[in-house]
Every structure is written in C-alpha cells, then in structure tokens.
Amino acid sequence: MxxxxxxxxxxxxxxxxxxxxxxxxxxxxxxxxxxxxxxxxxxxxxxxxxxxxxxxxxxxxxxxxxxxxxxxxxxxxxxxxxxxxxxxxxxxxxxxxxxxxxxHGGRPAPTPAAPLFEAERIRPERRGPNWTAAMVAAIVAVIGFVGFTLFNGGDDGDKTAVAEGSTPTTSKPGSPTPKNDKSDGDPKPDASDSAIAAAPQDKVTVQVRADDGRSWISAKDHNGRLLFDGLLQQGESKTFQDKEKVDLVLGDAGAIQLYVNGKKIEDEWRPGAVERLTYTKGDPEAG
Missing domain, CATH: 1.10.260.40 (lambda repressor-like DNA-binding domains)
Incomplete structure (x- = not known):
C-alpha cells in the first residue's frame, strides 16, 4: 500500500x-x-x-x-x-x-592560463651580441653628430635665445607689452547660464537642463554626428554647440528646460512626451 x-x-x-x-x-x-x-x-x-x-x-x-x-x-x-x-x-x-x-547557460567559462613551464619551453634560444651591427651603428651616430655640429655651429647664439624662451618683437623700447586678457579661439560651451548668454552669434548653442526629473536625451550636430546619448539625471545639465544646427530628441520633454542662443524656451511640454527639435543660429523662436 x-x-x-x-x-x-x-x-x-x-x-x-x-x-x-x-x-x-x-x-x-x-x-x-x-x-x-x-x-x-x-x-x-x-x-x-x-x-x-x-x-x-x-x-x-x-x-x-x-x-x-x-x-x-x-x-x-x-x-x-x-x-x-x-x-x-x-x-x-x-x-x-x-x-x-x-x-543560454550563463557566462562562458574563462580560459585557463597557460602553465609557466610552457612559456619557458618556447623561449627563444639566447644568442650572442652582434658586434658588427653595433660598430656600424656607432660609426653612423658619430658621423651624424659631427655633421650636425659643423652645420649648426654658426647659429649657437640664436638657438640659445630661442631655447630660453625670448621672442623677437617690433615694439618700441620702453613701450609696455599689452596683456591678452581674452583667450584665443571661440569660447568653449559651459553649463552655466552666463556661458549661454555669452554664446557667439555665429554658432548655435543649446543648453539642456533636467529641472523637473530625469530624461533620456540625444543630440547631434549638423553632420549627424552624435554629441551625446544617455540619461540626464535631475539637476544635471548639458550644453551643445555647433556652427550650423543642433538636433535634439527628448525622451521626457516635460522634465527638461531649454536655453537656445541665450534665450529660454517657454514651450510647456507634457511629462513623458517625446519631442524632436532642431535649432539653428539666431532667434530660437524663428528657428
């Protein structure tokens, strides 16, 4: 039973x-x-x-x-x-x-390391030094050094001045050297509002700020090159700059605040809405 x-x-x-x-x-x-x-x-x-x-x-x-x-x-x-x-x-x-x-059966097993004796077994046979090649290399080095010294012997004074960092100038004696307070080149994009306000007029500058929550964003330049693709956490910001246009995709537009060419975008997007936007130089309302 x-x-x-x-x-x-x-x-x-x-x-x-x-x-x-x-x-x-x-x-x-x-x-x-x-x-x-x-x-x-x-x-x-x-x-x-x-x-x-x-x-x-x-x-x-x-x-x-x-x-x-x-x-x-x-x-x-x-x-x-x-x-x-x-x-x-x-x-x-x-x-x-x-x-x-x-x-799918988990991760593949790691490949075991090769035993040490195998490395010793395949080690190449020790050979003696090649004295002929060493002598030829030494002779070539001596000839090159002598030729270089003879060719540049008359310019020692000028080379010393350049090495010490002095630069010839055409300014009059006693005239003060003007200071360059501004950095060369275009200003780099910054995440602050002051950097957006000072954005150059010949470029488009877009600042994306996640003020009301996190959102996935994607940004591309005028050539379609990806500038950023990822999740922007609440409180974080990203600034993008291009000479022609910036294409944006906002995964949650309701959580995002935009500043374009120094101007705040006043559009009120719904939370969770996906927005595809393109901004160019000049007034963003017109773009």
Missing amino acids: SIGNSPDGNVPEDERLFEEDRDEREAERISIGRALQQARIDAGLTVDDVSNATRVRISIVHAIEQDDFAPCGGDVYARGHIRTLARAVRMDPAPLLAQFEAD
Missing part, C-alpha cells in the same frame, strides 16, 4: 503539482524581446529612434524583439545589445541579463 503517491504509483502527488505550477509560471513569464518591445512602445519610440540613439542596426533591433539573438554574433555581443536597448527605453537591464544567462 502506497501513501501520498499518484495513481500511477511513481511520482508523489505534491511533487507533480509543484512541477505543473512551475511550468505555468514559465509559460506566463514575458520574454526578453517582448519586454524590450513593450517598453519601447510605452516610451513612444520607434525602432528607427532606438537604432539612431544606440547605433544598433535596425535589423538587429527587430531580431532581438523577436527573441532571435543569432544576428548579434555571439552571447557577449547579445548581452551588450540587450543592455544598450534597455537603457534606451528606460528599463533596468539587470533582470533581462539574468534571464538571458539563465536561458
């Missing part, structure tokens, strides 16, 4: 129920690709937006959202793509990476 066994007399009843419950939980678990796709849709982003922001090819983004990781080229690259896409759609990548490792 058996106690607590199933009708077939092989598997206990409580273990069979546990296995069925586990199978149901695994069937209800959302896949990695489906989770990334749903987060992208909730963020109001298209596959093109994610591809442009992360530099991951559109075909690979589509494949990952279908849980096909073969186009990634290996598990290491697949983990990197999952981490990058998760951050772009404002997801925590850690649970997705743990799920990927559980489904």
